[in-house]
Every structure is written in structure tokens, then in C-alpha cells.
Amino acid sequence: MTRRRLLGVLAMLLLASSQGAANPSGVGAGTFDAQCGGACHGDADMNRSSPATVTVEAPEVAYDALLTSVSVTVSNIQTTTNGLLGVFLLSDLSGAGDTPADDGWTVISNSEGGFENYVEAMISPGQTEHTVSWTLRAPSVGTYNLHAAIHHGTQDGSEAPFFGSTASPATVRVVEVPENLPRLSATFTPPTQITVGQTTELNLQTEFVDGVTVEWRTVGGEAQPATVRQLEDGSWAFTLPASVQPVVIEWRAHLEGDGPTQTTPWFQINSDDPSWSVDETTAYVQSVAMLLAATSLFVGLQHRRSESPLKAYEADLDEVGGED
Amino acid sequence: MVSAGTLHVVSTEMTVGAFAMAGAAFLLAGLASHDLAGMRRHLTLADNVAHFALAFGLLAMPMAIMTGIQASPGEGVDHPLLINKMLLASTAFGLAFGVLLTRWRQGSGLWLNEWGRRWQALGGMAAVGLILTTASIGGTFSRGESLLDMLHLPYEHVPLMPIWLSGFVIIVATVNLVLLRRPAQA
Numbered sequence: 001m002t003r004r005r006l007l008g009v010l011a012m013l014l015l016a017s018s019q020g021a022a023n024p025s026g027v028g029a030g031t032f033d034a035q036c037g038g039a040c041h042g043d044a045d046m047n048r049s050s051p052a053t054v055t056v057e058a059p060e061v062a063y064d065a066l067l068t069s070v071s072v073t074v075s076n077i078q079t080t081t082n083g084l085l086g087v088f089l090l091s092d093l094s095g096a097g098d099t100p101a102d103d104g105w106t107v108i109s110n111s112e113g114g115f116e117n118y119v120e121a122m123i124s125p126g127q128t129e130h131t132v133s134w135t136l137r138a139p140s141v142g143t144y145n146l147h148a149a150i151h152h153g154t155q156d157g158s159e160a161p162f163f164g165s166t167a168s169p170a171t172v173r174v175v176e177v178p179e180n181l182p183r184l185s186a187t188f189t190p191p192t193q194i195t196v197g198q199t200t201e202l203n204l205q206t207e208f209v210d211g212v213t214v215e216w217r218t219v220g221g222e223a224q225p226a227t228v229r230q231l232e233d234g235s236w237a238f239t240l241p242a243s244v245q246p247v248v249i250e251w252r253a254h255l256e257g258d259g260p261t262q263t264t265p266w267f268q269i270n271s272d273d274p275s276w277s278v279d280e281t282t283a284y285v286q287s288v289a290m291l292l293a294a295t296s297l298f299v300g301l302q303h304r305r306s307e308s309p310l311k312a313y314e315a316d317l318d319e320v321g322g323e324d
Numbered sequence: 325m326v327s328a329g330t331l332h333v334v335s336t337e338m339t340v341g342a343f344a345m346a347g348a349a350f351l352l353a354g355l356a357s358h359d360l361a362g363m364r365r366h367l368t369l370a371d372n373v374a375h376f377a378l379a380f381g382l383l384a385m386p387m388a389i390m391t392g393i394q395a396s397p398g399e400g401v402d403h404p405l406l407i408n409k410m411l412l413a414s415t416a417f418g419l420a421f422g423v424l425l426t427r428w429r430q431g432s433g434l435w436l437n438e439w440g441r442r443w444q445a446l447g448g449m450a451a452v453g454l455i456l457t458t459a460s461i462g463g464t465f466s467r468g469e470s471l472l473d474m475l476h477l478p479y480e481h482v483p484l485m486p487i488w489l490s491g492f493v494i495i496v497a498t499v500n501l502v503l504l505r506r507p508a509q510a
Contacts, residue, residue, distance in 0.1 A: 284410075
């Protein structure tokens with residue numbers, strides 16, 4: 001009995017170690033506090049200090065409830081052999097209640113194609129710097145700090161978890177929107193995903209805007225103008241060309257009106273292959289069905305065959321001339 | 325600091341290793357039960373090894389499945405390879421369980437039945453083949469290649485039944501298993 005208990009405890013400890021360890025394969029993008037509440041790299045006390053430098057860049061002034069862009073640059077990158085680097089955008093570094101949403105920011109999109117404050121980027125061998133951009137909707141009037149942090153591993157095979165953060169935050173002053181400021185409508189949300197091989201028409205809703213020009217570019221490429229047409233008052237449309245392969249496309253709009261001309265931040269859109277999806281419930285139920293069907297078929301098959309084992313046994317004995 | 329990926333490799337090796345041994349033993353048991361290649365005297369040994377290895381593989385398989393889900397990137401089963409892997413593993417599990425159940429209920433006497441011994445050997449080897457194909461899909465998913473790629477198996481196609489049909493199959497299979505609890509009439 002004691003041995004069984006000991007084996008049980010050992011088995012539980014072994015299983016628990018997989019739950020509490022770092023995740024070299026990542027945990028996927030998500031909305032996480034710094035340290036993921038212990039979900040990404042286990043206990044924060046087990047983390048080592050990252051040698052990477054993390055900087056966050058944000059405009060000094062943003063307008064209440066309007067969109068703005070923040071970017072986090074990680075330099076002197078070290079990561080695991082699979083190249084996974086986790087990047088957080090945070091409102092502070094306390095480790096709890098520190099997502100941008102906790103300060104009133106709304107994450108609209110990020111340059112990795114999602115809408116979370118934590119993203120995982122794949123770093124190519126030899127790459128030493130990587131930048132992730134977020135488009136945020138500003139909170140109410142006030143002064144806010146934005147921090148960034150990173151999680152990564154090491155190539156020495158120890159699978160040790162590393163944590164790094166900004167030395168100093170970016171400070172953003174959110175002010176009231178001036179009267180008649182040309183701007184995107186507060187309800188406008190830029191798309192973050194388009195499909196490879198398809199042209200994409202985007203609709204813009206604006207306020208106090210008389211004219212719109214739009215430019216787009218692939219990351220690192222030259223900006224190209226897009227043809228904009230007015231659908232109705234405060235509503236505009238433009239078309240992004242089809243991409244031939246998965247790529248990040250950026251676009252921004254110049255808004256003209258009675259007030260000072262405004263330029264939106266660069267909005268990122270990921271063009272990706274058509275996603276594959278399946279109803280998971282159907283797959284799980286079919287899985288159970290196939291398990292039971294295989295068992296049932298085989299047992300049924302052998303059940304029929306087992307009708308005359310005695311005769312077979314006797315025949316076998318006759319063949320070898322045994323027992324009488 | 326053992327990651328799910330490492331544990332998955334360990335548990336997969338245990339599962340595949342056990343199943344591979346079971347497959348070889350089922351082949352030997354099949355030959356021995358047919359008195360081929362002078363194997364008859366090894367029937368008891370091959371029978372025991374085949375079923376014990378199969379049972380060990382079945383015990384190790386849930387660990388491989390759980391760690392595989394933890395180690396896979398993203399959320400849920402969002403790739404045709406993963407769906408096919410799950411379906412094949414389930415079928416293999418069911419078939420292997422049926423083989424063990426039959427052996428447990430009928431004892432070693434099943435090797436004396438002309439068709440019983442054939443189905444038992446074939447069933448055991450089929451379960452092993454399904455597991456090895458499952459492992460091959462895992463290799464294709466994680467490394468982009470596998471030894472079975474030469475067969476050009478249609479891993480990217482997922483044969484999904486409507487959920488009502490799966491439910492019907494579950495009911496029929498369960499009823500069948502319940503009815504089969506009664507011993508056959510001689």
C-alpha cells in the first residue's frame with residue numbers, strides 16, 4: 001500500500017512538472033499580464049534576466065478614444081533554437097492587473113496579425129532586432145505609462161526561461177479631441193486579416209473630414225497611393241491589391257477638413273492563406289465513434305469465431321494424435 | 325523543468341516502441357499458430373509478448389496524447405494532420421482494446437480456432453500499423469517529413485462524418501458491445 005502511495009505521489013509530481021515548466025513551444029498570442037500570471041514561464045522567481053534591450057515608442061500626445069500606434073523594439077535578441085520570442089505591451093510591470101486594458105486602452109490590432117497585448121514572434125537565425133507594433137484606442141483624458149516585456153529561452157539546451165523589460169516606460173498624455181478635428185470615427189475598427197490572392201475593399205468612417213488620401217506599403221517597402229472614393233458623407237472606400245503570398249501590409253490615411261490635417265498611424269493587416277477550420281466537436285465525437293466501432297467490430301468478429309473453440313481444439317488434437 | 329514537448333517525445337517512444345514489439349510478436353504468433361516456419365513451439369511466448377506489449381502501449385498512449393496536445397502550437401486541433409492523427413489514434417486504440425478484450429475473454433484457446441487465430445494476428449498487426457501511421461503523421465506535422473511519405477498517403481484530407489452519424493455509430497457500437505458480453509452459444 002505504501003509503495004502504491006509513493007508511486008502515486010511520484011507520478012503526480014512528474015505530471016505537475018510539465019504543467020509548471022516554461023513553454024519552449026510558446027503558449028500562443030493572448031491577453032496576459034507580465035509573467036502571464038505564471039502561465040508562460042512558470043514561477044517568476046525561476047526567470048533569468050534577459051540580456052536583450054527592450055524599448056517602447058509611443059506618441060507623446062494621443063486623443064481621447066481615437067486610435068494611436070505604439071511600437072516595441074527588442075534588440076540584442078537571444079532566443080531558443082526554434083526562434084520563439086514573446087513580447088508583452090503592458091501598463092505597468094507589477095505582474096498583475098497590468099495589461100493595457102487595465103489602464104483603459106483598447107488593443108485594436110498588432111503587427112503579428114492579432115489583437116492581444118502578448119504576441120509571439122518567430123526570429124530568424126542571425127536576426128538581432130525585432131519590432132512589434134500595436135494599434136490602440138486611447139483611454140480617457142490623463143497621463144499614462146506604457147511598458148514592454150519579453151519572454152524567451154536560450155540555445156544552451158537548459159530550457160531556462162528569460163524575462164526582460166523596458167528600463168523606462170513611454171509616457172502618453174491623452175487629451176480631449178479638439179472641435180472639428182478631422183478624424184476616424186470612434187466606431188471604426190481597422191481589419192487585421194485578409195486572404196492571400198484576394199483584393200480587399202476597406203470602408204472608412206470619418207468625422208469632420210472633407211477629403212481622404214490613403215497610402216499603403218508592405219513592411220519595409222515604398223508607400224503606394226490607393227484610390228479613395230467617397231460613398232456618402234463621412235464614409236469612404238479604398239481597395240488594397242491582392243498579395244501573392246502571406247505578408248504584412250500597412251496602410252494609413254491623411255484626413256483633411258476644416259481643422260488641422262491629421263495622419264492616422266500605420267495600420268497593419270496580415271494577408272494569410274485561407275485558414276483551415278473544422279468543427280472540433282464533430283471531430284471529437286467521430287473519434288469516440290471510431291474507437292467504439294473498432295472495438296465492437298473486432299470483438300463481434302471474434303465472438304462469431306469463438307463459437308466452436310472446443311471443436312477446433314478437438315480437431316487440433318486429432319491432427320497431432322493426442323489425448324486418446 | 326521538463327517541457328511538454330520533451331515528455332511527448334518520451335511517451336511517444338514508449339508507445340511506438342511497445343506497439344512495434346507487439347506487431348512483431350503478433351506476426352510471430354500468427355506464424356506459430358499456423359505452424360509455419362517451425363514456430364509452433366514459440367506460440368505461448370509470442371502470444372504473451374504480443375498482448376503484454378500491446379497492453380503497455382495502450383497504457384502509454386493517453387500520456388502521449390495529453391503531452392502532444394500540450395506541446396502543439398496554437399489552440400485546439402486546427403490542422404488536418406492533427407485531426408487525422410486523432411482519428412487514427414482512436415481507431416488504433418479501439419482495435420487494440422478489442423484485441424486485448426478478445427484475448428482476455430477467450431484465453432489462449434483462441435489460437436486453436438482456425439479463423440480466430442488469423443483475425444487475432446491480423447487485428448494486432450492492423451492496430452500496430454495504425455499507430456505507426458499516426459506516428460508518421462506526427463513526424464510530418466513537426467518536421468515536415470516522414471518515412472511513410474513515400475506512400476503519398478492523403479494526410480491533408482479529413483474524412484469527417486456528420487455528427488448525427490457519429491452518434492448513431494456510438495449507439496450501435498455500444499449496444500453491440502453490451503450484447504457481446506454474453507458468451508457465445510456453442
